[in-house]
Amino acid sequence: MEIPAVVPAGRMSALPQPVLSLPGGWLLRPWEPYDAPALVASGGDPDIQHWNRTGRFTEARAEERIARYRSNWETEKAAIWAVAPATGGPAVGLIGLADLDLAGGSGEILYWLLPAGRGSGIMVKATDRVSRWAFEDLGLHRLRITHSVANPASCAIALKAGFPLEGTMRGALLHADGWHDEHLHGRLRTDALG
Numbered sequence: 083m084e085i086p087a088v089v090p091a092g093r094m095s096a097l098p099q100p101v102l103s104l105p106g107g108w109l110l111r112p113w114e115p116y117d118a119p120a121l122v123a124s125g126g127d128p129d130i131q132h133w134n135r136t137g138r139f140t141e142a143r144a145e146e147r148i149a150r151y152r153s154n155w156e157t158e159k160a161a162i163w164a165v166a167p168a169t170g171g172p173a174v175g176l177i178g179l180a181d182l183d184l185a186g187g188s189g190e191i192l193y194w195l196l197p198a199g200r201g202s203g204i205m206v207k208a209t210d211r212v213s214r215w216a217f218e219d220l221g222l223h224r225l226r227i228t229h230s231v232a233n234p235a236s237c238a239i240a241l242k243a244g245f246p247l248e249g250t251m252r253g254a255l256l257h258a259d260g261w262h263d264e265h266l267h268g269r270l271r272t273d274a275l276g
Contacts, residue, residue, distance in 0.1 A: 088187025089221045094158045102163065102215060104207045110163035110177060113151045117164050118144035120173040123196055130194045132257065133233050151178075158184060161216075165199060165208055174199035177208045179216055179225070187223035189216060193239070209243035217271040225269050230255065230262040240267040 102110040118141050124130045125138035139147065154160040162178035175195035182189045191212060193205055209227075216222045227245050229236035241247070245267035254264035 087185040089184035107168045109168045113148045113164045117173040206242040227267040228264045245269045
């Protein structure tokens with residue numbers, strides 16, 4: 083007996099990538115070429131570089147990455163949004179769904195913020211909003227967040243956004259300073275929403 087796909091191929095790419103409103107004057111929107119300086123800045127930010135494997139960007143390489151974000155939506159590989167002021171202006175962060183398995187109904191949330199967005203609580207709201215979109219509009223069953231056990235800020239975001247800690251994956255990700263154990267957080271479509 084064949085198990086049907088949780089999310090049929092073509093469902094995501096048939097939709098335009100939505101703009102998602104957030105409380106507090108923020109929104110999630112597709113990345114635009116004028117956001118390239120935010121990617122360049124992420125490559126120079128020590129916190130982003132320590133906890134993420136984003137790499138460094140020239141302006142041209144950042145524009146190529148933004149084009150790839152759009153291509154990944156169309157090929158249903160990932161859904162990446164810019165965290166930006168609702169009044170307009172460049173991105174101050176990134177949030178998205180990567181490692182998408184539409185047939186299996188799962189994906190991984192990833193995120194980072196430049197200093198201009200930190201301390202506002204926006205990433206908790208963004209994580210919850212992307213999760214709701216992934217469950218309600220796209221139809222995924224399970225989302226996960228992984229982060230170094232040495233990154234308590236990311237752990238707090240995951241917990242506040244409704245992703246309980248499920249366990250620790252030993253030596254799961256190589257960072258610049260060596261192998262890190264990673265926390266695994268998960269949220270199901272059937273979990274109670276806050």
